[in-house]
Amino acid sequence: MLFPILRRLLRRGRARRETKVAFLVFILAGSVLGNSLTFYFFDRPHQPGLTFADAIWYSAISITTIGYGDFFAVSVGAKIGTIFFIVITGLAAFTTALGMGIDWILERQHKERSGMGSTGVRDHLLIINFPGERRVRQIIEEYLLDTRHKNDEIIIVSDQLETLPFSLPNVHFVRGSPLQEETFRRANSDHAKLAIVLSTSYDDPSSDSLAASTVSILEHISPELRSVVEVLDAGHTLLFNGAKNASLVYTFKMSSNLIVQEVQDPGVNLLTLAITSNLIEGTLESTEVSGEPSARSAYKDVAKRLLDFDINLVGVIRDGKVHLQFNNLALIHKDVLVYISSSRTDWPSLSALLEL
Numbered sequence: 389m390l391f392p393i394l395r396r397l398l399r400r401g402r403a404r405r406e407t408k409v410a411f412l413v414f415i416l417a418g419s420v421l422g423n424s425l426t427f428y429f430f431d432r433p434h435q436p437g438l439t440f441a442d443a444i445w446y447s448a449i450s451i452t453t454i455g456y457g458d459f460f461a462v463s464v465g466a467k468i469g470t471i472f473f474i475v476i477t478g479l480a481a482f483t484t485a486l487g488m489g490i491d492w493i494l495e496r497q498h499k500e501r502s503g504m505g506s507t508g509v510r511d512h513l514l515i516i517n518f519p520g521e522r523r524v525r526q527i528i529e530e531y532l533l534d535t536r537h538k539n540d541e542i543i544i545v546s547d548q549l550e551t552l553p554f555s556l557p558n559v560h561f562v563r564g565s566p567l568q569e570e571t572f573r574r575a576n577s578d579h580a581k582l583a584i585v586l587s588t589s590y591d592d593p594s595s596d597s598l599a600a601s602t603v604s605i606l607e608h609i610s611p612e613l614r615s616v617v618e619v620l621d622a623g624h625t626l627l628f629n630g631a632k633n634a635s636l637v638y639t640f641k642m643s644s645n646l647i648v649q650e651v652q653d654p655g656v657n658l659l660t661l662a663i664t665s666n667l668i669e670g671t672l673e674s675t676e677v678s679g680e681p682s683a684r685s686a687y688k689d690v691a692k693r694l695l696d697f698d699i700n701l702v703g704v705i706r707d708g709k710v711h712l713q714f715n716n717l718a719l720i721h722k723d724v725l726v727y728i729s730s731s732r733t734d735w736p737s738l739s740a741l742l743e744l
Contacts, residue, residue: 412485419478423447426469434462451478512541514575514583516566516602521553533666543575566602572609583615595620600627603634669730677723678735687714697741700728
């Protein structure tokens with residue numbers, strides 16, 4: 389009888405969840421304490437050696453309906469206390485609390501699946517937009533192949549899905565428009581380590597403009613967050629002129645170039661697949677020259693010396709321009725070295741190998 393009354397009071401009340409929980413805890417604690425006192429006071433003469441700790445144990449076990457039978461009420465006063473504090477009050481409060489706990493778990497699971505909750509993860513990867521399940525899963529799998537990222541948390545942000553069509557460990561979903569700050573607040577973008585902005589759809593002519601707007605919002609919220617952006621039309625580069633911390637990847641242009649290269653020079657495709665995948669040993673990697681090099685070494689000499697350590701220098705990026713010819717090109721601060729190696733090496737380690 390008391391159980392439905394408690395449920396109605398808690399559901400109709402405008403109190404916050406924390407207040408309701410505190411109310412139930414208060415009732416449970418009062419039931420345990422009340423029954424313990426009556427049991428200890430009335431039954432102690434009938435059960436020599438009975439301690440107050442035994443009374444608390446008996447009360448707690450009785451409320452949870454386990455009832456080992458090692459203690460039971462003998463006196464009339466203890467039995468009346470058990471009926472009131474355990475049967476009427478305690479069981480109702482315990483069952484109500486259990487129901488609230490189950491409701492809370494189910495609610496959290498529903499929010500997680502539908503992407504309407506908030507995430508508390510940090511140092512995670514943001515994947516924004518969902519052009520297709522296969523595409524997104526390939527990106528996730530490739531990213532996690534890197535030993536540095538194998539345990540990273542990933543959050544997918546999209547307003548195109550009701551729920552994620554797959555379930556993977558450490559992969560979360562936040563449903564909402566990438567053009568709203570509130571969405572990125574729920575995705576905890578302030579504490580993300582990297583963002584990948586995918587196209588909304590390969591048939592959507594407005595995809596690049598939406599991606600540019602998304603990058604603008606991201607940089608407003610998290611100025612230090614680096615974004616890698618999928619751009620469908622190389623002619624839309626102007627849209628990203630205001631982006632300060634974004635790298636553009638021209639998906640169609642790269643795939644078209646690769647097809648033509650493979651037509652002209654068979655084998656280029658296999659090599660490209662190998663050096664752009666974390667699955668195969670020997671991947672394209674990069675590092676930025678930090679600090680002023682102690683010696684103004686020519687890249688021609690640097691490339692030769694790196695070969696002794698199975699590191700193949702492919703090119704140098706300086707002020708956004710790619711250099712593939714190393715004659716008359718010397719090492720300077722802020723250069724980005726792109727190389728092929730079986731393991732990723734930072735600039736201090738490379739500098740030590742080169743004895744610079």
